[in-house]
Amino acid sequence: MATAVVTAIGAAHEAAVAATIGRVTGVRLVRRCADVADLLAVCGAGRADVALVSADFADLDRGAIATLRGAGTGLVGVHGPSAVEEREVLRQWGVPTRLRTDATPAEFAAAVSVAADTGDNPAEQQLPAERREESDADPIGEELAAMTSGSSYLPHNPFLEPEREERSAAPVVVVWGPPGAPGRTVLAVNLAGEAARLGVSTVLVDADTHAASVAQHLALLDEAPGVAAATRLADSGHLDVRSLAASCPQVSPGLRVLTGLPRADRWPEIRDDSLTAVLEQCRTLARLVVVDVAAPLEEDEELSYDTAAPRRNAAALAALRAATTVIAVGAADPVGLQRLVRGLEDLRAVRPDPPLVVANKVRAAAVGTGPEQRVTDALQRFAGVAQSRTIPDDRPACDGALLAGRLLAEHAPGSPARKAITSLAADLTGVVATTRRGWFAARR
Ligand SMILES: Nc1ncnc2c1ncn2[C@@H]1O[C@H](COP(=O)(O)OP(=O)(O)OP(=O)(O)O)[C@@H](O)[C@H]1O
Ligand SMILES: [Mg+2]
Incomplete structure (x- = not known):
């Protein structure tokens, strides 16, 4: 049976590609899409096996590409013969099969066949070597590789999985905690600050889609571009280490901050796949990434049948899935501890590996004399937490x-x-804490 193909290609090359596709045997061009809504509707209805897409197709972005992938549509990216930027955008969107618009019918046939076979699993897509276009020469990839080489900095880190220590990308520490303001932001901000102070360059990311507050904690301007700008760059396929660095000002030596949403109602701007791309890029920008996320972990699609709709908790879930270390922080009072115990169960559904549990605001007035021991015992008894801080x-x-x-x-x-927090940062980074006072003076 012929492979059903649709085109979603900018006007400059659409007619030429459609003409070439018309000469490919075993391929049937079922629609030349007018816009992204048209493309998503056709593919969502299962009428296309493969979509030919280009970066200059109006309004096409990472989110639409993710939706196509979710619908099981295979993807082939096409770009003008000398359109290096468009090719890079396709690469950033995760479209690994890319062809020049002047490719031969045989080359299109091979690309469509590979995309149709591997469907929504782009990692498996491989074109025969002779048919791959010049994408192997990837200047930005080479630059990133140069920047990250030798950046595996953790000599011995008890909180990181052994296989992750081998990776050159920076570890990602996500600070999560149940509702009730247990101190996620205080911990994330100061952990990042202490790590930077210990000489470990750090990017602090505010990915709280309910109540971002890192900017306020550090007296940064609300107008700073921050995470919304970075995810926009990821959506458009223009996120690289330079554009990320521009969105992510250095606020003190070794500490960069990607501020959160200035208004909570802008949460749909942070899509999970875009945030994942941003965090992945952050790992090339510094030697540690610390992420502050909101408490709720419900998967919204359980509440709604519209699986393509943006999901408010998706940012926290995406960050937790990208984490190399999760810190679960709870308030050390009867209500806070109960929420933490329940929260750890919810967290397990997202990340089965045990987090580093931190009880914050520990005081005798809330739990009785010897509060540290009481809290530690309670966490052991009710949540099976062997070691907590x-x-x-x-x-x-x-x-x-x-x-x-x-x-x-x-x-x-x-x-x-x-x-x-200094001691926690020293343990996480594997660097011995010192008391170099005044090191942060340059910030003011
Ligand atoms: N160890 C501590 N001792 C005393 N107060 C603390 C401590 N840690 C945090 N706080 C205070 O608790 C309040 C909440 O802290 P924070 O904003 O970090 O919580 P959160 O978990 O990020 O809450 P949100 O739900 O707003 O994101 C703040 O007023 C903060 O100063
Ligand atoms: Mg907070």
């Missing part, structure tokens, strides 16, 4: 740092909360 309740230091928009290391370097 505690951070003392330290309202003066945390309030003061937030008011000043500064890190604990800057505002209250000797505070108990800061010391606990």
Whole structure:
């Protein structure tokens, strides 16, 4: 049976490609799509085995490509003979089979056949070597490879899976916790700050789609481009290490920040596949990535039949799936601990491997005398947590740092909360903590 093909190609080359496809035996051109809605409707209805797409097709973006892939449509990217940028966009969208628009009917036949066979699993798509276009020469890929070589920095890290230590990309530490403001942002911000202070360059990403607040904690301007700009770049296929660095200002030596959404109602801007691409790129920009995410973990499609609709919790889920280390932080009071115990069950559905559990705001007034031991015992007993960390309740230091928009290391370097976070950062990074005071002075 003939392979059903649709085109979604910019006006400059669409007619020529359609004419070539018309000469390919075993392939039937079922539609020349007018726009992205048309493309998604045809493929969503299962009427196409393969879509021929180009980066200059109006409004086509990473999200649409992901939807096509989800529908099981095979993809072949086409680009003008000298359109290097368009080819790079296709590569970033994860369209591995790419052809020049002036390819021969035989080359189109081979590409369509490979795409039809491998469907929505792009990793398996391989064109015969002689038919692959010049994509093997990938200047940006080479640049990234040069930047990341030798960046596996963790000499011995108890919290990272052994196989991940081998990878040259930076580890991703996601700070998650159940609802009730247990201190996710305080921990993420200060963990990132302490890691940078220990000499480990760090990107801090605010991926909280419910109540982003990293910018406020660090007194950064709301207008900073941040995560929305970076995901937009990923959507359009223009995310690379340079454009990411431009979205991600350095706020102190070794610490870059990708600020969160300035308004919570902009959450649909952060799609999971775009955030995954951003986090992957962050791993090439620094030696550690720390991500602050929101609490809710429900998969929204369980609540809605529209699986193509944006999902608010998808950012947290995508970050957790991309994490090399997950920190689960809970408030050390009866309500907070109960939420943490239940939250750990929910987390297990997303990540079966145990997280690093941190009890925050530990104080005798909330749980009784010997609060650290009580909290540790409770987590062991009710959640089977063999090893947990505690951070003392330290309202003066945390309030003061937030008011000043500064890190604990800057505002209250000797505070108990800061010391606990320094020790955690040292363990995570495998770097011995020092007390180099004033190191952050350059930020102000
Ligand atoms: N160890 C601590 N001691 C005292 N107060 C703390 C501590 N950690 C965090 N806080 C305070 O708890 C409040 C909530 O912290 P934070 O904003 O980090 O929570 P969150 O989990 O990110 O909440 P949200 O749901 O808003 O994202 C803040 O006022 C913060 O200063
Ligand atoms: Mg927060």
